[in-house]
Amino acid sequence: MSGSRRSLLLDGLAVAGAYFLLRDGIPALRSRFASLEFTVLDSPDGFRRIAGGQTSSGGFDPFVGLDANPQGRPDTSEARAAVETDLCGTLFAGWSGDPDVVPIASFSDYNCPICRITTRRLAQLDAVTEGGARITWHELPILGETSLLAARAALAADRQGAYAAFHDRLLRSPFRATPEYLQAVAADLDLDHDRLAADMTSEAVSDRIARSLALRALFSFAGTPAIVIGRTVVEGDVEKATLARLVEMEREEGPPPACSGV
Template identity: 50%
Template sequence: MADRRTLLLMLVAGGAVAGGFRVLPSLFEGLPEFEPLDDPPGFRRVAGGSVSSGFNPFAGLSVGGSEETPARVSPDSLHADLCSHLFRTAARSEGVVPIASFADYYCPYCRVQTKRLSELGSELGPEVAIEWHELPLLGETSILAARAALAAKRQDAYVAFHESLLTSPFRANAEYLSLLSERIGVDHDRLIADMESESVSRELEISAALSRLFAFVGTPAMVVGRTVIQGEISDRTLRRIISLEREEGWSSVC
């Protein structure tokens, strides 16, 4: 009986060890390898998962939506005040790790990652600051949605539009934007006027220029402190990068 009990305990212990070998690698998953960037200096890149890609990020972003009009913001022009363009007010926040998120409303990977990033931001609170950049790469509907969200921001309704566009099964068109304006409570006539405004066009052009500067090939993409991430990334890895940026002092690039 004692021998049988001993054998049983050995089998149980062996199973636990075998299970441990399957679990431990994920628990102690190391950081991905970083590749330093020559430009902009001080930043580093890490690869993520899947991306959605489209056409030239400068196309269709000028006032009036003409794809033949070249953008007026070049990547080189951003170097002098890069962190302010990238992180906006978060660039001046002490003790906060800023995250610049670049997404297209109709990129399926963006919809998943943006939701997870929003939840992480709510959980970490003042430890991080997320700046959302519109990077419409997937056609005219994406550009229309991006312009609408930025126009809504002029009426302090960006978050409501942003969340609605990300979760809606419908593609943005004139009728949908009218209904969405009514539901959220924004001035629709002002929204339409702001969508074609100089300020909205410039904001889109700056985000497009940033995407060129960091050589993004699609969405989603992020810059966490000084770490550039292309594609989806796990919450575990993102948390570790945030911690590392805080420990190492990301603001050295600014």
């Protein structure tokens, strides 16, 4: 075969190869995320779901027993309205809207053993530790009265600037929350226990729990853990590698539609 004919043949093969690559795609080149399977959510608009692992489900009502103290019972209709009016701001509270920072919302219960693992995986993600992602922690106490007690204590500790430390202590503890144990944690963290106890029953803390429950209803979370990474919802146990892939995918796709006005 002459050099000119060989050159024409090679050029033809290159053109054909490019055509089939564009038409059919090669999974490894088409997308690093091709193996992830998503279901588009009907509501809220612009979000999708990926299957996770096991969850801890529960139907406990964290506001049972507050009827005797109407000032401590939040207005759940107001919480729903707040979520619907500002979904992004409620879901990713504190996120500035920076497109270079992927927003993450984590919903957990202190009595959920899977949450302890998933929460640690989230906190240890390179994107989180290096500032490329930001987590908003939501208390979702659906597994009983001790779950509610712990959630209220953590949110009350937040009012003294100690949420992260309190949250970490409760997740690492093998014990269920009791007033005595919470008092001991508060003492270890040098918190004002009297103020903590007062804030635990405050309207502000109840309202934060109500908003997290409103978000749960909106996204139809069956249990905990539940995570929203950008526009992607994951329920249940999820590997650290998958979390990292989702964060990178959301970074490439940009902020979710619900956050376009942030």
